[in-house]
Amino acid sequence: MSSMNSSHSHPSAFILIGIPGLEAAHIWISIPVCGMYIMAWIGNCIILYIIKTERSLHEPMYYFLSMLAVTDLVLSNSVSPKMLAIFWFHSNEIYFDSCLIQLFILHCFFIIESGVILAMAFDRYVAICNPLRHSNILSNSIIIKLGLVILIRGVLLAIPYCFLLIRLPFCSNRVILFSYCGYFAVAKLACADTLISAIYGLTVSIMVMGFDLTFVIFSYVMILRVVFRLPTWAARLKAFSTCGSHVGVILTFYILALFTLLTHRFGQNIPLYFHVIMANVYLLVPPMLNPIIYGVKTKQIRSRVLLFSVQNTNHRPLDCYPTAT
Template identity: 55%
Template sequence: MSDSSRNNFTNPSTFILLGIPGLETAHVWISIPFCAMYIIALLGNFTILFIVKMESSLHEPMYYFLCMVAVSDLVLSTSILPKMLSIFWFNSREINFCACLTQMFFLHCFIVVESGIFVAMAFDRYVAICDPLRYSTILTTPVVAKIGLAVLLRGAMLVLPCPLLARQWPYCRTNIIPELYCSHIAVVKLACADIRVSSYYGLFLLFCVLGLDVIFIALSYTQILRAIFRLPTKDARLKTFGTCGSHLCAILALYVPGLFLSLTNRFGQNVPLHFQVLISNLYRLTTPMLNPIIYGVRTKQIRDRLLQLFAQKGI
């Protein structure tokens, strides 16, 4: 390769998203469940936002945090799915280099943001159960707004180095990404340079940031469980613990598959590539789809208001 052509390819103008390697002929069929999951995620999360906005009795910290989760899920799913569908339906595989880095930023930023919101929700449940008399004075609306802003800024500042580092690596091997979207590790793997800084920073985000979030959530629930077990009756314990059920289900849906996939992408050399890509993309869409279902089914106030809306429409 000549020096001029090598220099031209060092900063590629576009990347090629390969899709799901080995399953290209099934892309149209695979798009059906993906599209259905995206529609459910959009409808579910917008419904949560609408119900909380319209129902004044839901203007409380717990539901404000739930709205933050809904917005985060909408950004997460919308940052990747339209491009996925264009690959499935129109074979539109090219993505601009800057657009690829932008997609990377929004994807990983809002994963960190959602993790931070779950920490805030754990703190909300801790105050509500362990110090209920001070709940309304501790978690006021301005405090909740400041927590939301802090979580957003934390996500943006922590993830920003990922695309900045990826931008400065030379890409002289290939511009083909064997995935449906621009994840951090998939992009930097294409660089013809020592990418240990990017790799270590990605692991830092995984273990130190998300890992610390899990520790904070675990500490909160340790105190919550201690308070619950001190309640005098079994019914009181079950009722109180029931207020945490939706949050715990959402936590498990986010962290357990996410940790498995992150480790598989880095160390699972023996796992078939098409399996990694397919499961990874399903996970990115499953969480935004499941969260409104979990909260809609398990949260009585939202469920009752939703049933009222259906009754008014004659459904």
């Protein structure tokens, strides 16, 4: 590892602490982290496999769910392996370029996930409020265009994070009091004014969550107006059931995101290890819970999972079983 040539260059590598103050408990903390990582991998891969192989699921709701599953896989893979390496093997060093890549992926795919959740809310709005035109409004070409817009927005908003850090001078302190390369955690190590970096990071977080959450709430207000006009409770419950899994994903993602943001900005008296644990929970829990929520709440996916389990138990072809309705 090379040292810095001057005080106005960046170090060749940083040192990730893991969870500061709880280093002695890292091996125990690694158990739930590893469990969540494995569950996220298995759950999201099952969701993708079922949607790919079951032709009845080739519709907008499940295309967006596929995007969500891919996003969750990328997010969990960008953090969990390095985190487990720190906990198990004390592999605390991370190269500067690797740190920037991890940071870019985290912020890019956080923005993408928020955009996918917004697109899913729009899909539910069209399906309930304008069902006769659902297939025309959300055609395959429109879904592809929406996916590209969501991806491009994430990339364009995440790139400045890297450029703002590259232009900062770093001094002798290379220790990041975090378990991954978070933007604010890395920027704190700079020996220069980081006001612009802080403003940009906070602005993007508020803008993305504020914009997306506002339109998600607006979509569900319109959905509720239509649902409560339905003549019977049975019809209302059926309409609500189509939104149940998406509401669970919304609550998991945005509650954890808002709580993490608020504790970071206003929780100066909260111990540092709590900040780090909450930041880890925010990145580890949604990728694990999202496939569980959809698997439990969505009849088509639940049926295919049960059929797949029966197939493996009896070692018989899946075609021997009746198709779920």
